[in-house]
Amino acid sequence: MLGVISNIQRFTVHDGPGIRLTVFMQGCPLACWWCHNPESISYCDVKDAGDNLRFSVSELMKEIKKEQVFMDESSGGVTFSGGEPMMQAIFLEEILRACREEDIHTAIDTSGFVLSDAFHSLMDKPDLFLYDIKVINNTLHKKYTGASNILILENLRTLNKYRKNVIIRIPLVPGITNTKENIHDIKNLLLELPNIKKINLLPFHTIADGKYKRLNLENKMQGIRPESNANNVEIRSLFTEAGFETSLGA
């Protein structure tokens, strides 16, 4: 059983509780205009991946366990991000099982754009979902991410129904996700899901600009500047006043 991993970051502190190891898995079915990991989007079959990208479950566990002392001391763990980690569902299930056997806390950072069968088979495996909600208007969602949000919203409702541990992540992208209408729509959606109470707002930044240049990829956010902190704080207070536990940053 092999997985394709584009990067492993140690000592991350924004992808779940405590100090974490973040494993970036290759391949994503979306193509968000503001993606900060454009190198992770293209799908790569395991047989075509170079040896430096291909990991067996035991090889990846070895990397994870190197950090276990920091994870244990900080109540941290490992986060599977991407790309879309649930695209490599079988490998992900195996590595989550191996982590559970070692009592290591796990989180999946997902776009939610995952077929229902794979989603249901993985739903019980991690301790935490970091679940992205981007745009509620489906026409705009298709424009800015390349895909419909119907599956994403359906999978989120499933997590709510089964009372899974979820933190919603909302990227605050100027003029796209941070508009009054979209924030209002997201708030209304989440108010219908009583078991989802935590929201992490992610301010837009331009640190991926260099990657787009290096990879010679079109950067659709070229020239868009980060929003003022005051605007982001105002959006946060809308969610806080609606009763959510919110955080802003990262």
Ligand code: SF4
């Ligand atoms: S879902 Fe995440 S990894 Fe995939 S394109 Fe969008 S921002 Fe990038």
